[in-house]
Amino acid sequence: MIDSHCHLDDPHFSKDLEHILLRAQQSGVQHFIIPGVQHGQWSAQQALAAQYPNISNAFGIHPWYCNQHDDLHFEQLEKLLPHAIAVGECGLDFMPNRPAHHIQTACFQKQIELAIQFDLPLIIHSVKSADQVTAQLRLQPQIRGVIHGFSGSLQQAKTFIKLGFYIGIGTRLLQHQGQRSNALLHELSLDSILLETDAPDGLGKQQRNEPANLLDVAQRLATIRGIPLESVQQQCTKNTKELFSL
Numbered sequence: 001m002i003d004s005h006c007h008l009d010d011p012h013f014s015k016d017l018e019h020i021l022l023r024a025q026q027s028g029v030q031h032f033i034i035p036g037v038q039h040g041q042w043s044a045q046q047a048l049a050a051q052y053p054n055i056s057n058a059f060g061i062h063p064w065y066c067n068q069h070d071d072l073h074f075e076q077l078e079k080l081l082p083h084a085i086a087v088g089e090c091g092l093d094f095m096p097n098r099p100a101h102h103i104q105t106a107c108f109q110k111q112i113e114l115a116i117q118f119d120l121p122l123i124i125h126s127v128k129s130a131d132q133v134t135a136q137l138r139l140q141p142q143i144r145g146v147i148h149g150f151s152g153s154l155q156q157a158k159t160f161i162k163l164g165f166y167i168g169i170g171t172r173l174l175q176h177q178g179q180r181s182n183a184l185l186h187e188l189s190l191d192s193i194l195l196e197t198d199a200p201d202g203l204g205k206q207q208r209n210e211p212a213n214l215l216d217v218a219q220r221l222a223t224i225r226g227i228p229l230e231s232v233q234q235q236c237t238k239n240t241k242e243l244f245s246l
């Protein structure tokens with residue numbers, strides 16, 4: 001399996017990364033995609049990819065940090081993108097106390113344009129912003145990517161799929177064992193799903209998440225759909241390879 005979204009460059013992993021990678025391997029997770037969140041972490045990501053051949057990088061600016069970036073950072077980002085498998089994670093987060101909406105929108109728009117320029121997929125973070133994200137994506141019919149950590153409705157998921165996007169399903173769904181998420185996991189077409197952990201996040205504030213938990217996500221998906229675990233693993237790995245040209 002491939003963890004399509006894990007922040008292995010996060011300081012929470014600096015002390016025991018070897019261990020984390022070993023446990024992941026024992027759970028059948030062989031490859032890791034690290035999305036970028038802000039310029040201060042880009043060099044740490046590069047160092048990891050240089051050390052481990054099974055780590056691939058995306059570079060981008062997360063909506064939480066978009067007000068800490070100026071034109072120079074965008075120039076730096078542009079230089080990194082030839083070494084990236086995607087642009088992101090970028091997008092819109094309209095929870096309270098986030099950067100102003102117009103700043104987020106501009107930062108997202110620039111990254112959409114970079115994705116087109118470099119012919120790369122987008123890794124999108126969308127919270128309380130599905131309509132606004134959809135509106136920006138609709139203007140660029142050639143764009144493709146993944147809506148990571150999806151937590152919206154089945155209808156919203158279908159809209160994103162129609163726009164050429166995969167739906168990132170992660171450990172958060174293990175915590176919401178509600179009817180709505182079960183219906184979503186049951187109805188979504190398997191060839192539109194990518195598996196992710198979003199480690200070290202994704203299990204609430206108290207607990208550090210890690211890529212080994214991807215197996216639990218795949219298992220829950222298989223149980224809800226009533227299909228073998230291997231079918232979920234194979235199809236989602238294929239989807240991830242296709243999207244990121246791995």
Ligand SMILES: [Zn+2]
Pocket residue numbers: 005007035089198
């Ligand atoms: Zn993330």
